[in-house]
Amino acid sequence: MEPGQDADPGVYVGLRLGSEHDPRVEQRYLQRLQDVFQARYGRSSVPETGRLALYLLGLRATCPPPDPALLRFPVTWLKYFLEKDWAGSRQHGHPLTSFYQYSLGVLALCVHHKRVREEVIQRLLVAERHQRFGHADGNAVDTEAVAALAFACLEKEQHIRAGLAAELKAAVHRARERLVEAQRADGLIGNTFSTPLAMQVFIATNTCRMQPAYGRAMAALLQHLDAFTSAATMAQALLALNGRSYLGISSMQCQEEPDTLMPVFLEPPAPGPRNVTVRLVVECPQCPQQLLYDSPVPAPAGASLLDLLRAAPPQGSQNFTFETQDTAYGPFLTSVLGMAAWPKERHYWQLLSGLGTSLHTGIADYRPEDGNTVILRLSKW
Ligand code: B12
Structure with a gap:
């Protein structure tokens, strides 16, 4: 939230989906985001699929909802980025950015009920079937979770044909099973920082009660809250702690929001004497x-x-x-x-x-x- 830094759309989503609010701070933050994003269209030579997707998710979470004219530009750009992202590295079988950002892009369009070309969806489904979400670090959980959220959203969309909806449903099921398999003895799914994203999948698919993995993950997350020190990881943790998911943004209602959020300023740990x-x-x-x-x-x-x-x-x-x-x-x-x-x-x-x-x-x-x-x-x- 530092004034000198670019506003981050993922942080805004975390603030909007929290249970406590500071409307003035949120409004100022939104204004900063709009300044950054409106100025950027057409400028960047590489697709900024993930940031634009998070910006669109953030716009869906504003109260009152934004003027539809404000959405037209980012939606068009996101569709373009998804194509460019793929065309740029088609021969490698992965997007130029990452499958994480690509999945966020598909998810954001879906949350806004925008049509996504079937080929765009199929690229993600192929990657899921061939388990291409891991990278050199070996931790695929974050990406697996965001892709599953995109599939879960698309599956419910009216314009999706029945055969594709069945494929998407099966993919969500498989991804959820893999997340359960990735749960460690201490309850974390993948590692500390992928656990909140994995939990979003259970939240979005209404399986928290049925899946003991969810309760164990929540207990483990509560044990590790101190580890979340950056705005981006805190925002991801906030969603899970509030029982919210990126997908839930599509059914957000504007109601009185408690103006109770108090800022805290954390001092960095003082260096030790040794x-x-x-x-x-x-x-x-x-x-x-x-x-x-x-x-x-x-x-x-x-x-x-x-x-x-x-x-x-x-x-x-x-x-x-x-x-x-x-x-x-x-x-x-x-x-x-x-x-x-x-x-x-x-x-x-x-x-x-x-x-x-x-x-x-x-x-x-x-x-x-x-x-x-x-x-x-x-x-x-
Ligand atoms: C894809 C990814 C990467 C890619 C990014 C390249 C790309 N073109 O996408 C690569 C492989 C380079 C990467 C590297 C690292 N990553 Co990484 N990464 C991710 C992932 C899966 C998605 C990030 C993203 O696209 N966000 C959305 C976009 C829109 O936001 P963004 O701010 O524009 O994201 C960019 C940067 O933030 C940066 N980035 C990516 N990872 C990290 C990690 C840190 C610490 C920082 C400062 C920046 C950074 O690359 C992103 C793409 O340009 C997240 C998962 C998550 N839960 O968020 C992990 C995640 C952010 N990474 C993580 C880690 C630990 C790392 C490494 C430190 C691993 C290592 N041991 O080297 C390094 C960074 C080292 C460094 N040089 O400073 C952790 C961070 C945990 C924490 N406490 O902050 C996460 C949460 C994964 C996890 N579950 O542990 N990562």
Whole structure:
């Protein structure tokens, strides 16, 4: 919600579907979103399917509902993005953005009762049948859940022919089964941050009571609320905690909303008195020199990985440099030692522990302990 940052449509959806409200703040936030999105149409060379989809979901959740003329533009653009997203990388069998964003796009059009071409739906169904939703991190739960929400929405649409509706119903059923299978012994589905999205599927398909997995996931989520520190992940958690789903937006009624939301300002944890030393390794498996950096970094206890990157000493004649991009999930690491990851080639700087496991949080949230190793690896997803 910082004034300097771009307003984020996913955060707005979380605010609108909460049980408590601050109408003035929500109105200002909507205005900022409209300024960002109205200015953007036609400008971006890459499809912004996910953000535009979340913006449209947000517009459906405003009270009073927006003027239909305001929706025409974003709906047309979203349809165009879905085509462009696919055409750009048809030979790879996945959208240019991701199946997560593509599913959000289909879902948003459906929530607005806009027709979605059958081919667009079939692309998602094929991906679901062949289980193509996972990426290099191996965690497919977030995408599986959003695709299932899109299928569940489409299945109920009047313009969908009976045969396709049956296929969609079967896909929702399979996806739900896989989410139940992905539930861990501690109740989380996938990991902490995919659990709220998985719960939305049970909420949207009215299966919370029938599925013990839902109650166990809610209990586990309540145990892990402290982990949700970024606006984007908090917004996702808020929906599940309030028993709401993106799909439920389509039946939202405007009624008196309690003006009871009080802002809280959280202080970042103060650095501890002790010092820790963390080994920082930078790897580029596809480069001639695969190990680009390997050095101990001293920092105060409780320092985040971002603090460590700032404190990392030079190695030889080379200073340690990095770049980030602000997102609603926090700062996204885009470049290390002058090497920018190429999003178009599906490259990214992956964060790993010394054991080689992928971290579940970003650079601002991860706080390594004394003696830990953190690896930054230029990976493909
Ligand atoms: C797709 C995806 C990715 C793709 C994004 C590329 C693309 N073209 O889509 C890739 C593979 C690059 C990716 C990377 C990472 N991801 Co990711 N990602 C997602 C996913 C499934 C969807 C994001 C999305 O499209 N949102 C909708 C769009 C409209 O919003 P957006 O703000 O424009 O999204 C962009 C950025 O936010 C950024 N992004 C993606 N992931 C992350 C993670 C962090 C920490 C940050 C700051 C930014 C970021 O890429 C998005 C697309 O451009 C979410 C799932 C979820 N529940 O949200 C996880 C998710 C956000 N990712 C997560 C994680 C942990 C990571 C990594 C840290 C993994 C790692 N160990 O390296 C890295 C980021 C490292 C870095 N360099 O800073 C966690 C974040 C948890 C948290 N506490 O914040 C999530 C919630 C998954 C999960 N259940 O654990 N991710």
